Amino acid sequence: MRDTKSQRPNQHTADLGRDLFRVFHVEDDPSYREAIADQLSDHGFVVHSFADAMSLADGLALSSDADIILLDWDLPGVSGIELLVVLRQCGVNLPVAFLTGYGFTPQENLAFETGAVDFIDKARGVEILARRLRRLLRAPKSEAVPSLASLVVCGKLVLNPNVSRAYWNDVDVGLTLVEYNIAHLLASNAGRWMTYRAIYDRVHYEGFIGGGGADGYRTNVRGIIKRMRKKFLQCDETFAEIDNFVGLGYRWANPTGAG
Numbered sequence: 001m002r003d004t005k006s007q008r009p010n011q012h013t014a015d016l017g018r019d020l021f022r023v024f025h026v027e028d029d030p031s032y033r034e035a036i037a038d039q040l041s042d043h044g045f046v047v048h049s050f051a052d053a054m055s056l057a058d059g060l061a062l063s064s065d066a067d068i069i070l071l072d073w074d075l076p077g078v079s080g081i082e083l084l085v086v087l088r089q090c091g092v093n094l095p096v097a098f099l100t101g102y103g104f105t106p107q108e109n110l111a112f113e114t115g116a117v118d119f120i121d122k123a124r125g126v127e128i129l130a131r132r133l134r135r136l137l138r139a140p141k142s143e144a145v146p147s148l149a150s151l152v153v154c155g156k157l158v159l160n161p162n163v164s165r166a167y168w169n170d171v172d173v174g175l176t177l178v179e180y181n182i183a184h185l186l187a188s189n190a191g192r193w194m195t196y197r198a199i200y201d202r203v204h205y206e207g208f209i210g211g212g213g214a215d216g217y218r219t220n221v222r223g224i225i226k227r228m229r230k231k232f233l234q235c236d237e238t239f240a241e242i243d244n245f246v247g248l249g250y251r252w253a254n255p256t257g258a259g
Helices: 011-016 030-042 053-062 080-089 105-114 126-138 177-188 196-203 216-235
Strands: 021-026 045-050 068-071 096-100 118-121 152-154 157-160 165-168 242-245 249-252
Touching (some): 021 030, 021 053, 021 126, 030 045, 030 126, 053 080, 068 080, 080 105, 096 105, 096 126, 105 118, 105 157, 105 165, 118 126, 152 177, 177 196, 177 216, 196 216, 216 242, 216 249
Parallel strands (some): 021 045, 068 096, 096 118
Antiparallel strands (some): 152 157, 157 165
């Protein structure tokens, strides 16, 4: 159910001569959601609040009359970073900023690489939030909305082709370019077996023959996959997404619940 709260600007807005900015705020904590709406209203913003991705979608279907979308990172069902990707895929080009309890560099880097315009720690307080939102919304359009990153999202995996980085649970896995290209191939074809040859072609080029004879590429592919698995396991000891079928090749397992 959509939880919408529209705030009227008070005299404080008129006294300061501020522009009337409209914010769509997505936050699953009802108390914090209401507090942000009330306090941003005191700073001259009109806030419409939503509890999750689905309620925001309902709100956008009724009206996209907003200047910025403010997202929490940890949302039920669809996380904030996944929601940003979905919004862009659906053609919603409003600037998006994160208001989150995370102050960690990996989440911040991923947010900006995904196309967010700001990443704000909740601990900074509403005064700082209001100032940063005004700065963003008064900036020229080209500065406020960066180019869309063409991300690949497969469960906990996020791949950013623009910078050739792979993230697992929001943590940069640290893949080399070769390893990233293989991860991109497997994740883009999740659930489908990729032959050793197809994987090796992605490493070099179609038909390339390295050392070790005509079938030497199999050994090379196995070595690369082993190093990739080790890096993912360093991020998450339960990682088991890369399946192997002896004599055939590898596949990226479908995310839980995917068809």
